[in-house]
Amino acid sequence: MNNQRQHTVLEMRGITKRFPGVVANDHIDLELQEGEVLALLGENGAGKSTLMNVLIGLYRQDEGEIYLRGERVEIHSPSDSANLGIGMVHQNFKLVRTMTVAENIILGLKDLPFVPNIREISEKIRSLSERYHLKVDPLAYIWQLSVGEQQRVEILKLIYRGAQILILDEPTAVLTPQESTELEGILKILTSEGKSAIFITHKMDEVMVFSDRVLVLQKGKLIALRSTSGTSPQELARLMVGRDVLFRLEKEPCQPGDVVLEVRNVKISDDRGLPALKDISLKIRGGEILGIAGVAGNGQGHLAEVVTGLKRPQEGQIILNGHDVTRSSSLEMIRSGVSYIPADRIGMGTVENMAVADNLVMKGYRKEPISIKGILNPKQITEFAQRMINLFRITTPTPATRIKFLSGGNIQKTILAREIDACNGLLVAVYPSRGLDVGATESVRKMLLAQRQQGRAVLLISEDLDELTSISDRISIMFDGRIMGTISSDEAEDEMLGLMMAGIPYEQLPSENAS
Amino acid sequence: MRILFEKRQSISHRAIITVPIVSFLVALLLGAVLLLASGADPIKTYAAMAKGTFGSMYSFSETLVKAIPLMLTGLGVSIAFRMRFWNIGAEGQFVWGAIAASGTALFLNEYIPSWLLLPSVIMAGVIAGAIWAGIPAILKAYIGVDETLTTLMLNYVAILFAQYLYYGPWRDPEGYGFPGTALFPESAWLPRLFGRAHFGLIFAIIAAIILWFIFLRTRWGFELKIIGENQTAAKYLGIKIARNIVLALFLSGGLSGLAGAAEVAGVSRRLQTGLALGYGYTAIIVAWMAQLRSIPVLFVAILLGALIVGGDQVQMVMNLPSSVGLVLQGLLLFPMLAGSLFTEYRLRLIRPERENSQIDAKVES
Numbered sequence: 001m002n003n004q005r006q007h008t009v010l011e012m013r014g015i016t017k018r019f020p021g022v023v024a025n026d027h028i029d030l031e032l033q034e035g036e037v038l039a040l041l042g043e044n045g046a047g048k049s050t051l052m053n054v055l056i057g058l059y060r061q062d063e064g065e066i067y068l069r070g071e072r073v074e075i076h077s078p079s080d081s082a083n084l085g086i087g088m089v090h091q092n093f094k095l096v097r098t099m100t101v102a103e104n105i106i107l108g109l110k111d112l113p114f115v116p117n118i119r120e121i122s123e124k125i126r127s128l129s130e131r132y133h134l135k136v137d138p139l140a141y142i143w144q145l146s147v148g149e150q151q152r153v154e155i156l157k158l159i160y161r162g163a164q165i166l167i168l169d170e171p172t173a174v175l176t177p178q179e180s181t182e183l184e185g186i187l188k189i190l191t192s193e194g195k196s197a198i199f200i201t202h203k204m205d206e207v208m209v210f211s212d213r214v215l216v217l218q219k220g221k222l223i224a225l226r227s228t229s230g231t232s233p234q235e236l237a238r239l240m241v242g243r244d245v246l247f248r249l250e251k252e253p254c255q256p257g258d259v260v261l262e263v264r265n266v267k268i269s270d271d272r273g274l275p276a277l278k279d280i281s282l283k284i285r286g287g288e289i290l291g292i293a294g295v296a297g298n299g300q301g302h303l304a305e306v307v308t309g310l311k312r313p314q315e316g317q318i319i320l321n322g323h324d325v326t327r328s329s330s331l332e333m334i335r336s337g338v339s340y341i342p343a344d345r346i347g348m349g350t351v352e353n354m355a356v357a358d359n360l361v362m363k364g365y366r367k368e369p370i371s372i373k374g375i376l377n378p379k380q381i382t383e384f385a386q387r388m389i390n391l392f393r394i395t396t397p398t399p400a401t402r403i404k405f406l407s408g409g410n411i412q413k414t415i416l417a418r419e420i421d422a423c424n425g426l427l428v429a430v431y432p433s434r435g436l437d438v439g440a441t442e443s444v445r446k447m448l449l450a451q452r453q454q455g456r457a458v459l460l461i462s463e464d465l466d467e468l469t470s471i472s473d474r475i476s477i478m479f480d481g482r483i484m485g486t487i488s489s490d491e492a493e494d495e496m497l498g499l500m501m502a503g504i505p506y507e508q509l510p511s512e513n514a515s
Numbered sequence: 516m517r518i519l520f521e522k523r524q525s526i527s528h529r530a531i532i533t534v535p536i537v538s539f540l541v542a543l544l545l546g547a548v549l550l551l552a553s554g555a556d557p558i559k560t561y562a563a564m565a566k567g568t569f570g571s572m573y574s575f576s577e578t579l580v581k582a583i584p585l586m587l588t589g590l591g592v593s594i595a596f597r598m599r600f601w602n603i604g605a606e607g608q609f610v611w612g613a614i615a616a617s618g619t620a621l622f623l624n625e626y627i628p629s630w631l632l633l634p635s636v637i638m639a640g641v642i643a644g645a646i647w648a649g650i651p652a653i654l655k656a657y658i659g660v661d662e663t664l665t666t667l668m669l670n671y672v673a674i675l676f677a678q679y680l681y682y683g684p685w686r687d688p689e690g691y692g693f694p695g696t697a698l699f700p701e702s703a704w705l706p707r708l709f710g711r712a713h714f715g716l717i718f719a720i721i722a723a724i725i726l727w728f729i730f731l732r733t734r735w736g737f738e739l740k741i742i743g744e745n746q747t748a749a750k751y752l753g754i755k756i757a758r759n760i761v762l763a764l765f766l767s768g769g770l771s772g773l774a775g776a777a778e779v780a781g782v783s784r785r786l787q788t789g790l791a792l793g794y795g796y797t798a799i800i801v802a803w804m805a806q807l808r809s810i811p812v813l814f815v816a817i818l819l820g821a822l823i824v825g826g827d828q829v830q831m832v833m834n835l836p837s838s839v840g841l842v843l844q845g846l847l848l849f850p851m852l853a854g855s856l857f858t859e860y861r862l863r864l865i866r867p868e869r870e871n872s873q874i875d876a877k878v879e880s
Contacts, residue, residue, distance in 0.1 A: 329753070
């Protein structure tokens with residue numbers, strides 16, 4: 001939709017938003033043209049959602065201004081943004097399941113009569129849904145609708161309220177391929193009517209399909225603005241994961257020992273029954289770090305849960321130190337010395353309302369002398385916690401402070417301390433330095449290298465190419481539940497990593513790259 | 516001036532003690548307004564209540580008679596609530612404890628040596644209560660059935676079944692038609708400490724101490740705490756969630772069953788009408804007022820027991836309806852819920868000058 005006369009409908013200038021310890025948005029500029037789909041691309045934690053939350057008034061920016069059709073606007077709340085014609089379809093739909101489509105659409109509207117005329121409203125919805133090809137029955141209950149239909153209700157809700165700018169937060173994450181194609185058509189119609197859309201995603205192929213222009217964010221900074229027709233998935237992949245080299249870590253040469261973990265032809269489906277891992281095989285030796293590169297959502301999370309016993313593969317085998325552990329529970333895996341640094345630090349890695357000391361002891365509490373015959377020894381717990389706090393340089397007022405009051409870096413150090421102490425063989429780390437500042441990132445990476453030095457096998461899942469190439473020995477690239485290829489980190493080049501992350505297997509790489 | 520609520524970095528122990536006390540005083544004030552409106556003298560009424568509940572050894576023993584089942588059910592409920600398992604079925608678990616205890620006392624006394632009869636009666640009550648709580652726990656833990664519905668519905672099953680028993684097959688043939696079973700044999704009586712206050716008090720104190728120890732110092736208590744706070748983390752840490760929920764609910768129901776057994780073996784000495792007085796529901800208030808902590812449950816139970824007895828007293832002495840006690844019980848909950856904010860949050864007053872100077876500092880920098 002490259003109109004000759006372009007009107008800027010929305011402009012965000014120099015938006016900065018700081019959270020304790022993090023700059024989530026660092027002087028970001030965004031311009032949205034009338035009738036265009038602008039993709040906002042970036043890995044998790046890049047600041048996409050923060051920027052959009054500023055736009056719809058959930059957050060207030062620390063610096064920067066927002067202009068709507070050239071006029072400066074102040075957005076203090078979601079109702080302000082709704083009045084200005086800005087609406088957002090959240091990833092988790094905000095619909096009342098026991099109410100009808102029509103009821104959900106008018107829910108919260110202020111200028112309704114006491115008894116709304118549902119028939120009239122339904123007619124209006126019906127005509128809107130025909131006009132925009134948003135096929136949905138206004139009198140159907142939400143619980144009767146598929147996920148794709150529910151998303152259409154969310155879009156209808158915004159259009160009904162007169163939204164001119166629609167923000168879609170990872171809209172395809174919950175859709176089937178067919179529904180995604182339908183969404184593409186819907187967006188075409190919306191933009192042809194002069195509405196504009198901002199499309200949040202971390203998938204390059206979606207950018208190519210849906211958007212006119214793309215804005216790439218990385219660690220809170222605006223990295224690039226491209227017209228979609230003038231870029232490629234490979235370039236986007238490289239821009240998104242970034243290459244700003246923060247520091248160089250000293251790495252001893254790899255001295256691989258015996259095979260610690262072997263994954264053979266593992267397959268698993270996700271909660272919706274769609275295949276998440278399609279025939280994955282890999283081997284890690286002691287004293288070796290195997291990096292898994294790939295854009296989030298290509299099966300990395302399932303891989304981590306399968307090798308830590310949290311999920312059982314539907315097919316294939318997992319061998320740990322020569323024993324078949326395919327059917328082992330997570331507790332048995334913990335007992336065999338498998339440690340896991342999960343991607344979700346707050347939701348999974350820690351119990352936020354419990355003390356730092358308690359969180360540190362959450363793996364070791366089963367062992368003597370911390371507990372003897374089921375009875376905990378508080379003195380031992382405090383001593384252990386104090387030792388970990390000193391060893392891993394965790395900054396906390398006291399060991400009894402609840403962990404949620406610590407910074408992200410210190411929360412991660414607490415998890416690392418606990419997991420490294422409990423580790424005896426295999427360490428699985430997922431996005432271990434995501435969202436951390438430079439100092440914390442460096443210490444996390446050093447700790448992983450130290451584990452390798454001690455002869456442990458490390459499975460490092462990361463989106464950060466710099467992290468992968470600087471500390472891992474080999475890198476496997478995952479795409480759509482498969483491994484596209486495994487290369488030594490010395491021969492890894494951005495271009496070739498980018499191609500494989502975009503779904504091109506190693507064997508099919510152009511020869512100048514595969515050399 | 517601006518008022519700011521700030522989350523506390525660690526829980527305030529002072530607030531844990533002061534909040535219930537202040538809440539109680541606020542409830543008394545609110546109750547006074549109500550009493551004045553209905554033409555009664557609040558001070559005289561409260562004095563009558565206090566005298567009738569703590570005024571003599573006898574009246575205190577009556578308060579304890581009401582407090583003992585509240586202590587045990589309150590402890591039971593608080594374990595379940597700590598796991599975020601909304602067991603509102605303490606009433607049914609209590610009634611089942613009473614039924615099983617009565618059945619053992621009445622029909623198994625010929626087969627059990629007399630020295631073993633009382634322990635068997637009590638154990639039967641514990642097991643029956645545990646099973647009654649175990650059913651919804653298993654349904655919840657393994658197939659995700661909502662526990663609020665199952666525990667609540669099972670209450671009616673238990674209460675009506677007890678009624679069927681003492682109106683029907685278990686009715687004392689020599690009871691002149693009174694709905695109740697025959698008196699238990701003497702070897703099944705729970706000894707009394709003073710007045711009608713029975714040995715159940717000792718059970719409650721021991722149970723509270725054991726629970727306190729479990730949550731403070733045992734591996735199992737540590738795992739229960741983690742499950743209650745964050746199930747995803749618990750799963751990741753290799754803790755068996757379903758099994759632990761079921762075990763905790765066995766304990767929870769077992770305590771309510773113990774309360775029921777102690778009630779029939781210690782107070783009425785038979786299963787009879789007027790058993791299900793709602794202790795299992797009041798237990799929910801007890802548990803929350805005690806902030807799900809076991810030792811405070813004992814004291815809160817005495818307080819609420821006193822409100823029940825005090826209500827009866829004002830009816831007799833002041834000619835007021837006995838529901839005054841229940842009204843006060845209800846009024847207690849509001850300041851309590853409002854006050855619980857202060858254990859988690861701290862109130863900070865920010866004066867405008869300071870705020871301005873902060874802004875100035877920001878501008879300068």
